[in-house]
Amino acid sequence: MSFYTVEDVKKILGISDSKAYQIIRKLNKELSNKGYITVAGRIPKKFFNERYYCDESELKAIVGN
Template sequence: MSSFYKAKEVAKILDISVTQSYRIIKKLNEELDKKGYITIAGRVPKKYFEEKYYI
């Protein structure tokens, strides 16, 4: 089991389009970059996503 959400998973969780989920992932990854973390395009850490979206 991966510790990352992919764009399709984010889209399903938030009930949005995959295109919009890529935009959200990009924004979250930019925040992580500023904090000094290494990120993967098109994926977001589950823990960070769940913190930001109160899941």
Template sequence: MEKTNTFMTVVDVMECLEVSESKAYRIIRLLNKELKEKGYIVIPGRVSRQYFNERFYGITKPDEEVSDNAGL
């Protein structure tokens, strides 16, 4: 069984997005800044895999379905 880490490192972001190391660090800093502004504790140089997937791919948890008819 493959273990999936909760956090992504700069290498993970580089491989996932096929970007340079400096670009990956900029992305991590941006995402961590957003999380910090929302009141979350962040770890420099790492980003939440869940938040990364939400921001880049619009992927949410299975119990958080996105609906076009929200509130209707």
């Protein structure tokens, strides 16, 4: 499974460190409420892409993964 880090979320959304951490915490809380184990400061790419409706090809150009 691949994860986005805070730096990746910052690049994708064009936001600050604190806002990126806030978004990751919110998304991880959603996953935790569904029974998934989460990692602080990281969010699964698939879940992030679903929640933010991101185009995979655009993300590869931004993040490079």
